[in-house]
Amino acid sequence: MEWMGNQDLKTRLHKRGASRRMKRVLVAEDDADFRKMLAEEFRTRGYAVTECVDGPDLVSKLGTYVLFGPPADYDLVVSDIRMPGASALEILDAMRDCDGVPPVILMTAFPCEDNRNEARRLGVAAVFDKPFEIEALMDQSMSLLEEQPDR
Helix, strand or coil, X not given: CCCCCHHHHHHHHHHHHCCCCCCEEEXXXXXXXXXXXXHHHHHHCCCEEEEXXXXXXXXXXXXXXXXXXXXXXXXXXXXXXXXXCCCHHHHHHHCCCCCCCCCEEEEECCCCHHHHHHHHHCCCCEEEECCCCHXXXXXXXXXXXXXXXXX
């Protein structure tokens, strides 16, 4: 067997995977340390991550769904419920009639049945009460991501 140079091997591997893009996760959390930790958990598992620092930032990333329909940018949204500027529930309520919204997992340090009921009504996949085991969130996330079609 003839040896291929490193560049040739990289080119062949790149071409082989060129038709599939890395699945993308949007992480919205106003606690910077927690957000960075979650983002790193997803990155180490091979996902592309976009971070949002508050409600308006989340609106800016998801607003295209409301205005223009699904841009197919995100395969999963993981968000804190209570953030400065807008709550995740308010944002999801504004998007409730949009097609193609990715699955959503919510997190909260202020669990209450009203929020859970509203999350269910809005089609949220899961709600995690803080503190929670990161592996439980990652297991749920990876299950939802595996259900998403490759693009």
